[in-house]
Amino acid sequence: MKTSNRHSRGFSMIELMIVVVIISILAAIAVPSYRQYVLKGHRSEATRALQDLASRQENYYFSNNEYTDNLADLGATDDMAGRYFTVAIASASSTDYQVTATARGTQTQDGGCTAFSLRRSGAKGSSGTATADTCWGGH
DSSP: OOOOOGGGSSOOHHHHHHHHHHHHHHHHHHHHHHHHHHHHHHHHHHHHHHHHHHHHHHHHHHHHSSOOSOGGGGTOOTTTTOTTEEEEEEEEOSSOEEEEEEEOGGGGGOTTOSEEEEETTOOEEEESSSOHHHHTTOO
């Protein structure tokens, strides 16, 4: 008497399709969440760069009794925030300055926080749908 082992070998097509569907559902949830996490990480690079620029402005003021609107005077470049933001000195006078970071490349997909600003007074700003507190590292 011969027994058949045909059904005990491997997986059926339906079982494989169920696994594929489950993996697809998990990926559909995980990938957007991961993308938001990455965008938020790039934001922190921009805020760090603006705080660095503000510190450089204060050092420049100490030596020259005025603020500058030239990044080179501060030993800085427009890509000091990394490849996802461009930094600039939006305005500078003898008593005040404002530095900005603007999203570029894939970071522009972060509609919540597309640009940041920091004034001499410490006032933090942002453009996009999120609040400045959220963009500058709040929750």
